[in-house]
Amino acid sequence: MMLTFTVVVPAAGIGSRMGAACPKQYLPLAGKFLIEHTLDRLLSHPRIAQVVVAIAPDDDFFATLPLASHPRVSVIHGGTVRAESVLNGLSLVKTEWVLVHDAARPCITHHDIDLLIHEGLAGDGGLLGSRVRDTMKRSDTSGHVVRTVDRSDLWHALTPQFFRCLELQQALQDALGRGAMITDEASAMELAGWRPRMVEGRADNIKVTRPEDLALAALFLNQQEKET
Numbered sequence: 214m215m216l217t218f219t220v221v222v223p224a225a226g227i228g229s230r231m232g233a234a235c236p237k238q239y240l241p242l243a244g245k246f247l248i249e250h251t252l253d254r255l256l257s258h259p260r261i262a263q264v265v266v267a268i269a270p271d272d273d274f275f276a277t278l279p280l281a282s283h284p285r286v287s288v289i290h291g292g293t294v295r296a297e298s299v300l301n302g303l304s305l306v307k308t309e310w311v312l313v314h315d316a317a318r319p320c321i322t323h324h325d326i327d328l329l330i331h332e333g334l335a336g337d338g339g340l341l342g343s344r345v346r347d348t349m350k351r352s353d354t355s356g357h358v359v360r361t362v363d364r365s366d367l368w369h370a371l372t373p374q375f376f377r378c379l380e381l382q383q384a385l386q387d388a389l390g391r392g393a394m395i396t397d398e399a400s401a402m403e404l405a406g407w408r409p410r411m412v413e414g415r416a417d418n419i420k421v422t423r424p425e426d427l428a429l430a431a432l433f434l435n436q437q438e439k440e441t
C-alpha cells in the first residue's frame with residue numbers, strides 16, 4: 214500500500230516585499246494565479262492525498278478559485294506569523310507524515326518531492342535546499358563588510374519540508390511558546406533536538422518574494438514544461 218501524505222500550504226501572508234495591490238499568492242503568473250500553479254503541482258503528485266491551505270482570516274479571494282472546491286483541498290485560517298499558519302494547518306492533517314510547502318513556491322517539481330520523501334522517511338524528516346553559489350559576506354550594522362563566510366556547508370532552505378505531523382506540532386508549539394525566531398519548520402525541529410535531512414533540490418524552486426521574482430518564476434515554469 215503506497216504511503217500518502219498531506220501538504221500544508223501556508224498562504225496567509227500579505228507579500229509586503231512584493232509591494233503589490235494584492236497578496237503575492239494571488240498575482241497573475243503564466244496564465245493563472247500564482248497559488249494555482251503551486252496547488253496544481255501538489256495535487257497532481259500521486260502521493261499527495263490532501264492539501265490544507267492556510268489563508269488569512271480576511272481572505273475572501275481564495276473561495277472564488279475553482280480549486281477552493283477541489284475534493285482534496287481543505288482551508289483553514291492562518292495566523293499572524295507563518296509558524297502559526299502552519300500549526301493551524303496541521304490541526305486538519307490526518308496522515309502520519311506531512312509536507313509543508315510555501316504557496317509562494319510555484320516551481321516545485323514532483324522529482325524533488327520524491328527525493329525529499331525518500332530521504333526524509335529514512336530519518337527525522339528533512340527539507341529541500343540548494344547550495345549557496347556566491348561568496349557570502351557578513352556585514353556590520355553600518356553596512357560595511359565584516360568578513361567573508363565559509364560557504365562550503367551553507368544552504369538556502371527551501372520547501373517542502375517534511376516531518377512527522379505530531380513531532381512537528383509539538384516542536385512548533387514549543388518554539389512559539391519560547392518566543393523563538395521560527396521562519397521554517399526545520400528550525401523548530403532543530404530546536405527540539407531532531408536532525409532534519411538536508412536534501413539537495415533544484416535551485417529554480419524559488420520563493421516569489423520581490424517583483425523581479427515573478428518573471429523568473431514564469432521563465433522557470435516555462436522551462437520545466439519543456440522538460441516534461
Ligand SMILES: Nc1ccn([C@@H]2O[C@H](COP(=O)(O)OP(=O)(O)OP(=O)(O)O)[C@@H](O)[C@H]2O)c(=O)n1
Nearest residue numbers: 223224225226227228229230293294298316317
Ligand atoms: N502569517 C503568515 C506569513 C506568511 N505566510 C506564508 O508563508 C509563505 C512564505 O512566506 P513569505 O514569502 O515571507 O510571504 P509573505 O509573508 O507574504 O511575504 P512578506 O514577508 O514579503 O510580507 C507564503 O506563502 C506566505 O503566504 C503565512 O501563511 N502566514
Ligand SMILES: C[C@](O)(CO)[C@H](O)COP(=O)(O)O
Nearest residue numbers: 295315370371372396397420
Ligand atoms: C520557509 C522558507 O521558505 C524557507 O526559506 C522561508 O523561511 C519562508 O519565507 P519567510 O520570508 O522567512 O517567511
